[in-house]
Amino acid sequence: xxxxxxxxxxxxxxxxxxxxxxxxxxxxxxxxxxxxxxxxxxxxxxxxxxxxxxxxxxxxxxxxxxxxxxxxxxxxxxxxxxxxxxxxxxxxxxxxxxxxxxxxxxxxxxxxxxxxxxxxxxxxxxxxxxxxxxxxxxxxxxxxxxxxxxxxxxxxxxxxxxxxxxxxxxxxxxxxxxxxxxxxxxxxxxxxxxxxxxxxxxxxxxxxxxxxxxxxxxxxxxxxxxxxxxxxxxxxxxxxxxxxxxxxxxxxxxxxxxxxxxxxxxxxxxxxxxxxxxxxxxxxxxxxxxxxxxxxxxxxxxxxxxxxxxxxxxxxxxxxxxxxxxxxxxxxxxxxxxxxxxxxxxxxxxxxxxxxxxxxxxxxxxxxxxxxxxxxxxxxxxxxxxxxxxxxxxxxxxxxxxxxxxxxxxxxxxxxxxxxxxxxxxxxxxxxxxxxxxxxxxxxxxxxxxxxxxxxxxxxxxxxxxxxxxxxxxxxxxxxxxxxxxxxxxxxxxxxxxxxxxxxx
Numbered sequence: 001x002x003x004x005x006x007x008x009x010x011x012x013x014x015x016x017x018x019x020x021x022x023x024x025x026x027x028x029x030x031x032x033x034x035x036x037x038x039x040x041x042x043x044x045x046x047x048x049x050x051x052x053x054x055x056x057x058x059x060x061x062x063x064x065x066x067x068x069x070x071x072x073x074x075x076x077x078x079x080x081x082x083x084x085x086x087x088x089x090x091x092x093x094x095x096x097x098x099x100x101x102x103x104x105x106x107x108x109x110x111x112x113x114x115x116x117x118x119x120x121x122x123x124x125x126x127x128x129x130x131x132x133x134x135x136x137x138x139x140x141x142x143x144x145x146x147x148x149x150x151x152x153x154x155x156x157x158x159x160x161x162x163x164x165x166x167x168x169x170x171x172x173x174x175x176x177x178x179x180x181x182x183x184x185x186x187x188x189x190x191x192x193x194x195x196x197x198x199x200x201x202x203x204x205x206x207x208x209x210x211x212x213x214x215x216x217x218x219x220x221x222x223x224x225x226x227x228x229x230x231x232x233x234x235x236x237x238x239x240x241x242x243x244x245x246x247x248x249x250x251x252x253x254x255x256x257x258x259x260x261x262x263x264x265x266x267x268x269x270x271x272x273x274x275x276x277x278x279x280x281x282x283x284x285x286x287x288x289x290x291x292x293x294x295x296x297x298x299x300x301x302x303x304x305x306x307x308x309x310x311x312x313x314x315x316x317x318x319x320x321x322x323x324x325x326x327x328x329x330x331x332x333x334x335x336x337x338x339x340x341x342x343x344x345x346x347x348x349x350x351x352x353x354x355x356x357x358x359x360x361x362x363x364x365x366x367x368x369x370x371x372x373x374x375x376x377x378x379x380x381x382x383x384x385x386x387x388x389x390x391x392x393x394x395x396x397x398x399x400x401x402x403x404x405x406x407x408x409x410x411x412x413x414x415x416x417x418x419x420x421x422x423x424x425x426x427x428x429x430x431x432x433x434x435x436x437x438x439x440x441x442x443x444x445x446x447x448x449x450x451x452x453x454x455x456x457x458x459x460x461x462x463x464x465x466x467x468x469x470x471x472x473x474x475x476x477x478x479x480x481x482x483x484x485x486x487x488x489x490x491x492x493x494x495x496x497x498x499x500x501x502x503x504x505x
Contacts, residue, residue, distance in 0.1 A: 007182035008123060009133065012116045013140040014175045015079055018168055019109045022051065022086070023277075024148025025164045027284040028295045029156045031443075036161060037095045040441040042218045045409045048281055049210055049402050050099045052273075054106025055113070056398035057203045059391045060251045061195065062110040067388060071119050072183040076176060078111025083172035090165040101165070110391075117390035121378060122186045131317035134378075135371045149284070149299030149306075156295045195251035201240035202251075206399060209233030210406045217410030218441065252392065256381055261497065264490040265377040266396045268329060271482040272373060273400025275475040276336050276366050278408055282471050283359075289443075290348050290465045304356050308363030309370075316371045325376035326491040330483050332369030335361050337479030343472040348461045365479075408471040416440045416467025423459040427451050440464070 030044045037043070066074040085104030092098035120137060124130040155163040212229030219226060244250040257263045280302070287298040319328055339362035346355060374393055381389040417440045424432035429447065438444040439460050445453040 005123060005182075007178050008119075009136070011175055011178035011182055012119055013137060014171065014178065015075065015112050016116045016137060017140060017144040018079070018082065018171050018175060019112045020144040021148050021171075022105060022109075022165070022168065023048075024144065024280055025152035025155075026051075027280050028149045028152040028299050029161045029164050030281075030284065031288050032156050032161045032295065033098070034443065037098065039095045040218070041409070041413055042214050042441070043095050045214050045217075045405055046099055047095075047102060048405050049214070050102040051106040051109070052398050052402040052405065053206055053210055054103050055109045056395045056402055057206050058107050058110035058199070059114055059395040059398065060202065060388075061199045062114060062391060064195070064251055064388060064391070065111070066115050066118055067187060070185045070187045071115055071122065072179070072185040074111050075115035075119060075183070076179055078108045078115060079172050079175050079179065080108075082108035082112065083169055084108075086165040086168035086172070090162045092162075114391035114394045117374060117378065117394075119183060119186075121390070123184070127379070128317070128321060131320060131375055132314075134375050135313055135315075135317040137371075149280075149302045150296070151299070153294065153296035153299035195244075195247060195249065198240065198244055198247065198251045201236060201243060205233050205236030205240050206402065207233075208236055210402050213403065213406030213410050217406075217413035220414075253388065256389070256392070259380050261490060261493045262377060262380040264485060264493070265325075265373055265380060266393060268333070268369070268373050268482050268486060268490075269377065269393050269396040270400035271333070271478050272336075272369055273397040273402075274404035274408075275340065275400075275479045275482075276362065276369075277397065277401040278404030279340065279362065279472075279475060281405055282408065282412065282468060286343075286346070286465070286468045290461050290468065291350075292348075292461075301352060301355065302359060305359040305363035305366070308360050309367040312364060312367035313371060316367065317375075320372055320375060324491075324494055325372050325379075326486055326494050328368045328372045329376070329490070330486040332365045332367070332372065333479045333483040333486065335365030336369065337365075337476045337483065339365060340472045340476035340479060344469045344476070346468070347465045404475070408474055411474060412467035412471040413440060414467075415470040416463045419466045420459055420463035423463060424456070427455070427459070429456075436463075440467070 026047060030047065033039070033047065034041075034044055062074065062078075082105055085101050085106075085108055088101030088104055089098055090101075092101055116137065117134065120133050121130060124133050151167075152164050155161075155167070208229045210233075212226050212233055215223065215226040215229060221227075241254070244252045245254050257266075283302055284298055287293045287301055288295065293301060316328070339358045342354075342358045342361070346358075374390075377393040378389055417436050420439060421432045421436035424435055428450065429435055435447050435456065438446075439456055440463070445456040445460065447453065447456055451459075
């Protein structure tokens, strides 16, 4: 890599580090935030989803903003807004204020994450060099996922949960300085048009669907509020796709999906968010609520997943050039599925040696699928539309994360509540359903029953593990289905494209 590009790469890597740090660092702090702000399990889901929902909903428009008004300008604004959102979160006195700060962070992140890939694509036109830089970007992103749980655990225990947001202030300042002096401005305004109607529809359908899924975990699938939200979400998605297909300059060009490779790559990106990205939330909750580890201990125990990514990711560009995207992605999703399936047998007394192995397998799967999937999608579309393509890939991934937290969280909550109610009923607790809901949703173990609060808590850990298993099994099925799709569709499509390119040459 030319030395004069090192500050640019450092700025982009650090910007992504800051944006992704708040995903992993927040997960470890969730139980502490729940106690401090007196919220329920649904509130914790929104702490994560308020961020990821805004990421996915605004990301398509943010990519267009970069293409139209300048990739450097929009990216720098993203860093500044992210710092402001972090300050709002740090001083939040209640859940509502915290969610407002997370929304601001999400909007800013929608400028940062796709902007990173777009700027790197413009700065490194050589495909081999670009693949290596994107692989390094993915590796550095893995560092943020590694540092987040460990650093977050230490900060939460020693300083307080607010400090996990305050740390973004100095990091953001350094990022702005590096980016301002090193990034060259590029834009392709002829390919960009702000689609405000499409943006409003994307926020409507994704927000309604997320709300409905989280509500299902709290009040059940038949609750009128849940049904209404889910119907609005599904209808909104149909209206959104219909509008994007008819409008002259859509924010989501459906024509890109005529290439089956691009379509499959984005389905895989959604599945990655739904399975692997979502798992960080559930792993953190499992280690603290079921196995009883502190935030710091939880972060350290999750580290093997991210350490493997750091070690393997720098080699991905070379492996992709030799074996192709589809093979590495397929192996990656199979490994992710195996790790999730293995978690279905984890319980309160499961040895950490077993969990460590499963975390490492998950990390290897991520290191094969994350950078490969991003590089694959970017290679299936015109270079001048890099901002849009990067936004689409990241939006589908963040949509998978938002829906994964909502749906898998609902499955986990419902399964755990049902199991605990059954255990309490067998123990002779008269109001078993109400006690179970209070314990799972709010961690309120108060009861007049003979087994006492300690008895309820002991049964809670077993039931919570059962809910965790339901979420992990669903995620494993999603990963295996994605691997099958890659084998059946993407691999043959890549082979056909390679033959056509050879014939044309």
